[in-house]
Amino acid sequence: MHGADSCGIPERFGGDYRDGAALLYGRQRRRLPRNGLIADSAGNLYGTTSGGGASYKGVVFKLAPDGTETVLHSFPGFPSDGNSPYAGLIADSAGNLYGTTLSRDSVSHAGVVFKLAPNGTAGWTETVLHSFTGFPTDGALPYAGLIADSAGNLYGATTGGGASGQGVVFKLAPDGTETVLHAFTGGSDGAYPGVGPLIADSAGNLYGTTTGGGGGPGASGQGVVFKLSPDGTETVLHSFTLGSGGGGPLAGLIADSAGNLYGTTQVGGASGQGVVFKLAPNGTGGWTESVLYSFTGGSDGGQPFYGSLIADGAGNLYGTTVGGGASGAGVVFKLSGTGFVTTTLANVPPSQVVTTAYGLAYSRVTQTFNGTVTIRNISSTGINGPFQIVLTSLSAGVALVNATGTVDGMPYLTVPITSLAPSQSATVNLLFKNPSNAKINFTPVIHAGSLN
């Protein structure tokens, strides 16, 4: 699984959000950074502010390694543009930036999806890819950021709009066609998707949270964790009850290599100050929630709000709260012993093993793309197996049907040979499900040894 990198900055971090913004930029003219940053290979950081700028309606900015800030775009708002970008950005391989604005100053105040493209010496050109119209046929208020698949489709969630006015999950194709994948009803399926970006697995399933709805108590429920399959079928993986298990998750999710989901709730738990939770598949199609930590609102912090968790390679989780701490203004926390699984691969370098493949023949009977992948030892010495061909960066929406298993959310195939002599080759079959008939791509990583 993979999701957009999001290091959330709590709205009131530092005690006063206006000061917090000013601290980041050294001035108050551009303010209210609401979400995480992304970086390019040169070390430049890119982000958004929901206020400030030429029209005081937010900007997209670039921060060079030397601290020089450049405003790439200042939102003028209605009628030609969006207003108040709350979410962070994502970028494609060409350096184009994509994001959302919360409003458009129009009657519906429904927000837009925008693209910022570098145009050489002339700066950056902004294009509004989609203007949300809100209830009843479209989403509104895209607080959450975007994620993208390899075909260039963008996916996101809106907190409002849809047939029931309870928010939607949407897909935006490269040609600008928007599809509402699911409109929340406010019932057991959830209501008001959170502000964290969705995450996706290798099969193209989307995962996210809602702050309301579900089967919990209260008029609007206490939120859910949901899964949305590529055909738009929604499954509630967990419904919060506000009790010890937490309630009202606002941030997004992260996933480990075993397929477990991790997130936070802003309220509930033993002290009502929110929790860090883990959702694990129970092997029979269901999911089991466990509370990893319940905040007290004291020095340990309270009310984890915007930012999704992040993990290191040792199983530690990191996050932020907007409450608690020494000044009551929130904390940055580290949670160890979470069981967050990461796997270290013993990669065989490309200088020793080359990987090749044939074309993928489509079978109408099995509706699969069928091919083979071959590894060949090009070194002068034998290499001990068994070998695992890990399909990294597999195209979104594509599933390897005959995968031996997954590692860090990536499917792998076992080549069951004890060793590979110099010049020796070994071939295994590839069998892909690819409902959208997208170009299937992956980057092979060869692991010598067993997994699991």
Place this chain on the structure above:
Amino acid sequence: MKLLLTVLLLCGAWKALAQPITYDVSVNTSSIAGTNGSLDFNFNPGPLVTQAASLQILGFATGPTDGTLAGGPTLTGDITGALPGTLTFDNGTGFNDYFEGFTYGKNLLFDVSLYGPALSSPNGTSTSGSTFAFSMFSNAAGTIPALTTDGFAFKVDVNLDGTTTVTNFASQTTIGVVPEPSTLALLGTAIVLLGTLRFRQQRVDQ
């Protein structure tokens, strides 16, 4: 004799240059003659770095003996044309497919011609080939395979060195390489030269 060897070597060298590779395909469909089925042709790249390649379906025979096309084909991806005319496939997208209903006759005849940079000038850096696959079905929806268990009658792999490999899955299918016109012309020239040399040798001997 040296001249003859030179000509024959040139013949081989020319063939190795940018000539398409063409296969003559014949399927004995007498066991399913009269069945309202369907045909599927697809030419897809591999999942790694793939060099450009193209393919044409030529000389598709129709008639009481060879079968009848239903019309209204479904084209997906980098493909132009319609049977019984020429179909041209490129491998620029992930799924390049031609699907059409077909009432089988006693034979199914067509040619497959492969060409393009992946065959004429392999770049040595690609890690995936491309594959052409031909499938036959005994229903119009293309869900019930004909002659084989999965519908695949044969496939042609474009290898990374510019050669091709044919895998035949159906015993009813016969696939042969069609010599290119230039190859035939060179072969003819070689035969003429050989005859001339032998004639001269006979005159010298006399």
